Amino acid sequence: xxxxxxxxxxxxxxxxxxxxxxxxxxxxxxxxxxxxxxxxxxxxxxxxxxxxxxxxxxxxxxxxxxxxxxxxxxxxxxxxxxxxxxxxxxxxxxxxxxxxxxxxxxxxxxxxxxxxxxxxxxxxxxxxxxxxxxxxxxxxxxxxxxxxxxxxxxxxxxxxxxxxxxxx
Amino acid sequence: xxxxxxxxxxxxxxxxxxxxxxxxxxxxxxxxxxxxxxxxxxxxxxxxxxxxxxxxxxxxxxxxxxxxxxxxxxxxxxxxxxxxxxxxxxxxxxxxxxxxxxxxxxxxxxxxxxxxxxxxxxxxxxxxxxxxxxxxxxxxxxxxxxxxxxxxxxxxxxxxxxxxxxxxxxxxxxxxxxxxxxxxxxxxxxxxxxxxxxxxxxxxxxxxxxxxxxxxxxxxxxxxxxxxxxxxxxxxxxxxxxxxxxxxxxxxxxxxxxxxxxxxxxxxxxxxxxxxxxxxxxxxxxxxxxxxxxxxxxxxxxxxxxxxxxxxxxxxxxxxxxxxxxxxxxxxxxxxxxxxxxxxxxxxxxxxxxxxxxxxxxxxxxxxxxxxxxxxxxxxxxxxxxxxxxxxxxxxxxxxxxxxxxxxxxxxxxxxxxxxxxxxxxxxxxxxxxxxxxxxxxxxxxxxxxxxxxxxxxxxxxxxxxxxxxxxxxxxxxxxxxxxxxxxxxxxxxxxxxxxxxxxxxxxxxxxxxxxxxxxxxxxxxxxxxxxxxxxxxxxxxxxxxxxxxxxxxxxxxxxxxxxxxxxxxxxxxxxxxxxxxxxxxxxxxxxxxxxxxxxxxxxxxxxxxxxxxxxxxxxxxxxxxxxxxxxxxxxxxxxxxxxxxxxxxxxxxxxxxxxx
Numbered sequence: 001x002x003x004x005x006x007x008x009x010x011x012x013x014x015x016x017x018x019x020x021x022x023x024x025x026x027x028x029x030x031x032x033x034x035x036x037x038x039x040x041x042x043x044x045x046x047x048x049x050x051x052x053x054x055x056x057x058x059x060x061x062x063x064x065x066x067x068x069x070x071x072x073x074x075x076x077x078x079x080x081x082x083x084x085x086x087x088x089x090x091x092x093x094x095x096x097x098x099x100x101x102x103x104x105x106x107x108x109x110x111x112x113x114x115x116x117x118x119x120x121x122x123x124x125x126x127x128x129x130x131x132x133x134x135x136x137x138x139x140x141x142x143x144x145x146x147x148x149x150x151x152x153x154x155x156x157x158x159x160x161x162x163x164x165x166x167x168x
Numbered sequence: 169x170x171x172x173x174x175x176x177x178x179x180x181x182x183x184x185x186x187x188x189x190x191x192x193x194x195x196x197x198x199x200x201x202x203x204x205x206x207x208x209x210x211x212x213x214x215x216x217x218x219x220x221x222x223x224x225x226x227x228x229x230x231x232x233x234x235x236x237x238x239x240x241x242x243x244x245x246x247x248x249x250x251x252x253x254x255x256x257x258x259x260x261x262x263x264x265x266x267x268x269x270x271x272x273x274x275x276x277x278x279x280x281x282x283x284x285x286x287x288x289x290x291x292x293x294x295x296x297x298x299x300x301x302x303x304x305x306x307x308x309x310x311x312x313x314x315x316x317x318x319x320x321x322x323x324x325x326x327x328x329x330x331x332x333x334x335x336x337x338x339x340x341x342x343x344x345x346x347x348x349x350x351x352x353x354x355x356x357x358x359x360x361x362x363x364x365x366x367x368x369x370x371x372x373x374x375x376x377x378x379x380x381x382x383x384x385x386x387x388x389x390x391x392x393x394x395x396x397x398x399x400x401x402x403x404x405x406x407x408x409x410x411x412x413x414x415x416x417x418x419x420x421x422x423x424x425x426x427x428x429x430x431x432x433x434x435x436x437x438x439x440x441x442x443x444x445x446x447x448x449x450x451x452x453x454x455x456x457x458x459x460x461x462x463x464x465x466x467x468x469x470x471x472x473x474x475x476x477x478x479x480x481x482x483x484x485x486x487x488x489x490x491x492x493x494x495x496x497x498x499x500x501x502x503x504x505x506x507x508x509x510x511x512x513x514x515x516x517x518x519x520x521x522x523x524x525x526x527x528x529x530x531x532x533x534x535x536x537x538x539x540x541x542x543x544x545x546x547x548x549x550x551x552x553x554x555x556x557x558x559x560x561x562x563x564x565x566x567x568x569x570x571x572x573x574x575x576x577x578x579x580x581x582x583x584x585x586x587x588x589x590x591x592x593x594x595x596x597x598x599x600x601x602x603x604x605x606x607x608x609x610x611x612x613x614x615x616x617x618x619x620x621x622x623x624x625x626x627x628x629x630x631x632x633x634x635x636x637x638x639x640x641x642x643x644x645x646x647x648x649x650x651x652x653x654x655x656x657x658x659x660x661x662x663x664x665x666x667x668x669x670x671x672x673x674x675x676x677x678x679x680x681x682x683x684x685x686x687x688x689x690x691x692x693x694x695x696x697x698x699x700x701x702x703x704x705x706x707x708x709x710x711x712x713x714x715x716x717x718x719x720x721x722x723x724x725x726x727x728x729x730x731x732x733x734x735x736x737x738x739x740x741x742x743x744x745x746x747x748x749x750x751x752x753x754x755x756x757x758x759x760x761x762x763x764x765x766x767x768x769x770x771x772x773x774x775x776x777x778x779x780x781x782x783x784x785x786x787x788x789x790x791x792x793x794x795x796x797x798x799x800x801x802x803x804x805x806x807x808x809x810x811x812x813x814x815x816x817x818x819x820x821x822x823x824x825x826x827x828x829x
Contacts (some may be wrong), residue, residue, distance in 0.1 A: 003355065003421075003422050003425030003426055004425065004540050006355070006356070006357075006358055006426070007425075007540065007541075007542065008540050008541050008542075010358055011541045011542075012541070013756075013763075014756045017756045017763075017766075017767075018756055020770075023774070025767070025770050025771050025774055027763070027767040028764075028767075030764065031357060031358065031359050031760040031763065031764060032356075032357050032359075033353075033356050033357060034356055034357055034358055035356045038771075040771050040774055040775070042774065042778060051778055051781060051782040051785065052778070053774060053775050053778045062352075062356075063563075065539060065540075066539075066563055066564055066567060095567075111568075111570075111572045111573075111575065112538065112539040112560070112564055112572045113538040113539070113572045113573050159782070160782075163775070163778060163779045163782055164779065165779065165782065165783070
């Protein structure tokens with residue numbers, strides 16, 4: 001029922017506006033469609049993504065919160081758990097039924113008590129500490145393990161790009 | 169009219185067809201030509217005699233000639249009405265004229281559709297256009313098969329009649345589809361203006377009324393055409409009305425929902441009453457949905473069966489297509505029935521095993537329902553003491569069998585799963601039934617999942633914790649239910665002190681039996697972590713608060729390079745915009761336009777602040793320690809502090825490694 005989903009999304013939006021977590025902003029791009037949000041995520045301090053502001057799109061299903069939303073970064077990303085097209089691969093965004101990787105227990109999956117805020121905080125942690133076992137981007141996972149300096153260099157470039165600062 | 173030209177023709181986009189404007193002009197020209205021709209012919213008093221004498225091929229040559237002859241209609245003194253009648257009979261008899269008439273009728277229908285679209289829908293969205301196109305071609309395909317494959321029409325007149333019937337029907341079908349799409353879209357927005365609802369509902373109701381009129385036509389035709397024709401036509405028409413009614417009902421429920429939502433937040437005694445109605449609304453909505461879906465599917469099934477059995481050509485392409493459609497329909501019905509059985513099962517299971525929460529329990533928890541985030545007037549209690557709205561819990565349990573909050577597996581086996589497991593193990597199932605609650609209680613929760621307030625990595629494997637440690641103490645525990653209570657209490661404490669290990673908290677709770685006392689103990693430092701050797705591998709790793717996402721960097725005054733100049737300029741920008749929008753934070757506007765504006769401003773501010781920070785951080789190196797270094801030092805210091813409090817957590821060591829590298 002879209003009605004209850006709408007009310008819940010409104011409540012979440014309100015909460016995220018009144019008590020925003022540090023460095024995170026999220027809300028519907030256009031209120032004509034309340035089921036499509038944009039989020040800005042600040043790269044966590046002390047990591048290679050530090051300082052970057054990464055835009056992402058969140059698409060909610062009509063039966064939210066029973067099903068998880070889909071999340072996709074709209075900027076260029078290079079990260080072991082983010083697909084080349086920007087889709088985020090973390091277990092709390094996976095519905096309890098499906099298991100694309102075949103290794104997550106249902107406890108890590110989506111549940112209606114999760115929220116946009118928790119998803120975004122999870123993504124921040126994911127940026128800080130990639131899980132190179134679930135390789136959504138195999139190249140990135142490999143580089144993260146084997147050539148950290150190069151990985152950091154690419155991350156730095158992406159951070160500059162998101163901020164609109166030309167790479168020196 | 170100019171708009172028509174630029175806008176693509178909605179229905180016939182795929183074929184290289186002329187624009188609607190060109191089509192309209194051509195149709196009008198053709199019609200006027202044929203009318204003129206008819207007037208010319210009928211102005212001759214003895215045209216009837218001529219018409220019989222003339223052959224068809226003459227009429228082709230007649231049309232271009234018309235343009236040259238002068239207009240002398242006015243001079244005729246025959247009465248207008250009589251001439252009109254003559255003209256119409258002539259046009260119907262003349263094949264060329266009847267085709268232009270039919271063409272004009274279609275043109276009018278398309279123009280009417282366009283008009284309705286402009287009036288009710290405005291610009292169509294891409295997905296709506298796509299749906300309409302698909303539906304249109306689908307309709308044309310199936311009706312073609314029906315007319316030539318099933319009915320096997322022999323005479324042109326019949327074809328024309330069927331075509332006109334299906335045109336009207338298809339037109340209404342497409343409008344209904346459009347209404348449905350638009351309603352689904354509108355239901356995605358909280359701020360749809362009332363008049364767009366009214367227009368859409370108005371259109372839906374007029375479709376319903378028109379389908380009623382079509383029904384009357386069916387009855388009339390049935391008198392002459394026999395039962396089969398009647399049944400075929402009625403099936404289509406009833407289908408249309410069922411679909412329309414379904415959309416209207418969903419619409420009404422949605423509007424009711426939204427209104428309820430706005431009054432619900434107002435609170436008070438009204439809210440309490442509304443909440444109770446709300447609870448009853450769930451099954452009502454579900455059953456109406458079920459009835460409409462099944463009715464639609466069954467009607468379609470019967471209609472197709474009828475077509476298959478009464479079709480004139482039994483083994484043909486047409487019957488093959490119908491068989492395929494039948495197979496699909498059977499599958500759909502099966503799926504729907506299975507879903508309904510699951511619904512009933514979950515419903516009964518909940519009724520039998522999870523009691524409604526008492527008033528005290530509700531008052532005690534005073535939380536909102538974790539699924540819909542709304543206040544609970546009534547609630548169901550799971551064995552793990554978590555409370556949810558009845559309908560929220562129901563819809564969740566239909567797709568998953570664990571508690572949404574703590575992920576404790578509930579002992580639900582849906583009929584589908586049960587059939588599967590029956591083959592595997594009979595003995596296990598013997599215990600299934602009324603004592604499900606005890607089973608659920610007795611079984612240790614095999615999952616433990618904690619998110620609340622932790623603001624931490626929830627996806628890392630190290631954080632998905634299996635609560636096998638409760639088994640450790642289970643033997644001492646007289647009542648297993650208390651274990652989950654203890655868990656719940658421990659989680660409350662952990663929300664406040666994420667750095668304290670869960671087992672430690674549980675240990676202390678075991679002694680104090682009170683959340684408040686344990687919190688005091690933690691604050692006074694009386695709670696100590698047990699030595700590492702007693703910690704099981706499966707224990708939750710202590711949760712270290714995430715390093716602050718943003719540290720403030722002291723602004724410096726003297727710009728040293730071009731980059732710094734930019735940065736300083738931007739700082740000014742930011743501070744200005746901060747001043748102009750100082751009241752952005754902590755406000756949630758009532759108007760959607762303002763909310764959108766504020767959100768955009770906040771985004772801009774975040775981006776600019778980040779840019780500024782980045783510029784400052786990456787200024788040319790200076791003799792004293794750069795801010796990033798001090799940050800790192802602080803961080804390491806913090807990590808060390810954490811290490812003192814807790815036994816080396818995997819995360820802090822990870823971060824250490826990271827910093828080292």
